[in-house]
């Protein structure tokens with residue numbers, strides 16, 4: 111069987127009683143950006159997490175969180191989500207035959223993610239409030255009703271997510287010079303940093319990367335240094351004003367000599383178009399914050415020639431078809447005659 115609990119079981123806190131849950135998550139492609147890399151004169155790859163079974167990196171941590179919930183005797187799981195966590199929770203709960211409750215900020219979840227939570231059979235509750243408020247409610251439900259919370263306040267989530275850093279090192283033979291990653295609730299950047307450090311302790315990488323965390327300007331508490339009460343961005347996945355894992359993320363950036371930066375919605379969408387049109391890779395807007403951040407660094411400060419950079423593309427572009435369709439030209443429609451087609455092709 112493939113999957114995180116099988117491939118990296120020796121590095122995870124599994125016991126005999128932990129069910130070996132799997133949707134064959136992980137082992138996602140590390141794709142060289144041959145065109146953009148040569149433009150920037152760096153050795154650039156993307157970790158394409160959209161290839162996971164529910165289309166985002168969340169599967170890596172969710173498989174362990176749900177397995178541990180079952181081991182602990184949980185009767186149901188609950189989470190708040192900007193969309194991807196709920197898709198992953200719903201899928202693994204379905205697989206494990208557990209009821210799943212998800213709290214979503216009303217009107218702010220991309221359609222693909224909503225469709226996923228519903229078709230996997232979760233009870234979906236739309237909250238008139240932002241993600242941060244929905245998370246407060248999910249925590250309350252967990253405390254009051256004993257539901258297992260599978261947001262990244264659950265330590266198993268971040269443990270499972272370390273596997274992405276391990277895969278990168280396994281494939282490259284060492285850690286990259288820089289890791290560029292979108293930041294919302296700040297769990298993933300913390301998990302990568304822990305993962306690289308774990309691998310160094312095990313002697314599986316000599317060096318550690320500089321960690322570059324990229325936020326959307328309208329939801330950039332880690333850049334501005336204060337919470338955002340009304341976060342807003344086209345990258346709805348990272349529309350988060352009070353990141354739960356802020357302290358760990360700051361530590362990762364400080365210890366690695368990296369930094370946080372913010373990019374505008376325009377930069378995010380431009381990076382999404384560039385990635386699709388020049389490399390044939392379709393990632394959701396939040397994911398493209400990483401590339402947008404890298405382009406900003408290149409423009410403003412320059413990047414040392416030839417360094418090895420991995421940018422994390424956290425979620426699949428198909429998750430959010432509206433974000434893509436809103437920024438591309440209308441298609442051409444013709445009647446069904448050859449003459450009509452010939453005329454269009456000649457333009």
Ligand code: AN7
Pocket residue numbers: 166168190191192193194195196292293294295296297298299347348394396397424425
């Ligand atoms: C595509 O699904 O928080 O900094 O509820 O879906 O670890 O939060 C999603 C986050 C980046 C940010 N890219 O990761 C949720 C949720 C995508 C995401 C992030 C998310 P964290």
